[in-house]
Amino acid sequence: MTGNDEAELSRLMRAAIAGDEKAYADFLRRTAALVRGFIRRKIVQGGVDPEDVVQETLLAIHVKRHTWRQDLAVLPWVYAIARFKLIDAFRRRGRRIEIEIDEIAETFAEPEADTVSERDINRALDGLPPAQRSVVSSVSVEGCSVSETAAKFGISETAVRVSLHRGLAAIAKRFGAKQFGRAKQFKRAKQFKRE
Amino acid sequence: MRTDDLIKALDADARSTAMPLGSAWWIGAGVATVIAAVVFWLAIGPRTDIATAMQTMRFLAKFVFTTALAVSAFALIRALSTPGASTSRAAARMIAAPLLVAVAVVLELFAVPSTEWGTRLIGSNLVICLTFIPLIGIGPLAVFLAVLRYGAPTRPVLAGTVAGLLAGGLAATFYAAHCFDDSPLFVATWYTIAIAILAALGALGARLFVRW
Numbered sequence: 001m002t003g004n005d006e007a008e009l010s011r012l013m014r015a016a017i018a019g020d021e022k023a024y025a026d027f028l029r030r031t032a033a034l035v036r037g038f039i040r041r042k043i044v045q046g047g048v049d050p051e052d053v054v055q056e057t058l059l060a061i062h063v064k065r066h067t068w069r070q071d072l073a074v075l076p077w078v079y080a081i082a083r084f085k086l087i088d089a090f091r092r093r094g095r096r097i098e099i100e101i102d103e104i105a106e107t108f109a110e111p112e113a114d115t116v117s118e119r120d121i122n123r124a125l126d127g128l129p130p131a132q133r134s135v136v137s138s139v140s141v142e143g144c145s146v147s148e149t150a151a152k153f154g155i156s157e158t159a160v161r162v163s164l165h166r167g168l169a170a171i172a173k174r175f176g177a178k179q180f181g182r183a184k185q186f187k188r189a190k191q192f193k194r195e
Numbered sequence: 196m197r198t199d200d201l202i203k204a205l206d207a208d209a210r211s212t213a214m215p216l217g218s219a220w221w222i223g224a225g226v227a228t229v230i231a232a233v234v235f236w237l238a239i240g241p242r243t244d245i246a247t248a249m250q251t252m253r254f255l256a257k258f259v260f261t262t263a264l265a266v267s268a269f270a271l272i273r274a275l276s277t278p279g280a281s282t283s284r285a286a287a288r289m290i291a292a293p294l295l296v297a298v299a300v301v302l303e304l305f306a307v308p309s310t311e312w313g314t315r316l317i318g319s320n321l322v323i324c325l326t327f328i329p330l331i332g333i334g335p336l337a338v339f340l341a342v343l344r345y346g347a348p349t350r351p352v353l354a355g356t357v358a359g360l361l362a363g364g365l366a367a368t369f370y371a372a373h374c375f376d377d378s379p380l381f382v383a384t385w386y387t388i389a390i391a392i393l394a395a396l397g398a399l400g401a402r403l404f405v406r407w
Contacts, residue, residue, distance in 0.1 A: 016209060019209075019210065021206055021207075021209045021210070024205075024206050024209040025202060025203075025206040025209075028202045028205055028206060029199075029202060032198055032202065051198060054198055055196075055198055055201050058198070058201060058202065058205060059201070059205070060347070060407065062205045062208065063407075064278070064346075064347040064407065065213075066212075066213040066214060066215050066216055066219075067216045067276065067277050067278060067346050067347045068277075069215070069216075069217065069277065072277070072279070072280060073279070075279075076278075076279030076280075077277070077278050077279035077280075078279070079279065080278035080279035080349050081278045081279075081347065081349075083349070084278065084347075084349040119196055121196050121201065122196055125196065136204055137196075139203060139204045139207045140196055140200040140201055140203050140204035141196055141197075141200050143200070143203060145207070146207050161207075161208070161210070161211070164204065164207055164208050165208050165211045168204060168205065168208055172407075173407075
């Protein structure tokens with residue numbers, strides 16, 4: 001029910017802005033499910049991985065959450081961001097297609113190319129400075145808390161928060177950058193040469 | 196990275212806060228106005244007979260046109276930089292400034308004999324107008340594009356064009372205090388061209404710099 005989603009999501013988002021981390025996690029999980037459904041309906045032909053777009057949308061929602069006003073409905077805001085990120089993904093794909101013609105033989109030899117490790121976000125993560133990268137992957141992939149991460153690397157919690165915040169902002173920026181599509185091709189080409 | 200892992204990272208960053216976009220727009224408007232004022236005073240300044248000019252309808256009408264443009268563009272750009280916000284009402288209000296100018300032009304055509312239309316249209320400040328409106332507006336435009344970047348415009352080029360109109364409205368408000376050509380015929384022609392230059396620069400700037 002859209003009505004319920006709207007009421008619930010805006011309640012969670014308001015709580016999150018007030019500092020409730022639990023509410024924010026709930027908001028993101030429910031939003032991810034809605035956006036996933038939306039993106040999957042929109043992508044009818046292959047080439048764009050829906051989950052990549054879901055992740056880009058979540059990151060954009062996170063770094064642009066100061067653009068949501070509390071008097072505004074939250075769902076139109078979420079879907080407008082998702083639509084924008086989807087169009088962006090198609091645009092990048094258009095650019096990528098030219099190069100993939102050359103690589104078609106290798107693509108056939110690699111039937112399992114689209115695994116979890118192939119995600120756009122991993123490439124963006126790889127491009128981060130080492131300190132930010134290790135903090136972001138500790139908190140995300142390894143599932144450590146901020147304090148655990150601080151203990152692991154022997155730095156303060158504030159330093160962890162700063163690295164995490166900058167790292168996420170940098171990843172989001174990389175998604176938005178025009179060059180990202182090309183950087184990705186380049187990296188992929190290098191990977192193929194190594195194999 | 197799985198999406199659930201990403202959510203963990205985003206949630207851990209939940210405490211980071213940023214200034215609401217609405218406040219950023221007001222600060223941006225303030226900074227842009229100061230920049231425009233400084234450039235205006237350093238470059239040209241107000242006309243010497245401003246006290247007498249203030250008693251004429253034609254002089255005052257210029258400020259009505261330019262502030263109408265700036266106010267309506269400011270409302271529209273705030274909506275355009277917020278995803279999912281309704282823009283139709285703000286977009287409809289953009290008609291105000293052109294409509295006011297059109298009415299003034301018609302009145303001027305009735306008030307002035309047709310032999311004088313040409314002189315009033317060309318005026319004496321044409322080159323200065325086309326130079327200084329963009330010059331006063333370029334700094335504010337940069338400020339507005341920066342705020343757009345901070346926001347999340349889902350139609351960046353359109354938003355950039357409106358940023359140019361906003362900068363143009365602001366710059367023209369200052370420039371109008373300098374210019375001796377008060378005829379609506381002059382304003383409708385040359386102010387429009389000068390503001391269009393800023394609008395085009397805004398569209399281009401947004402295409403190049405406003406990515407998110």
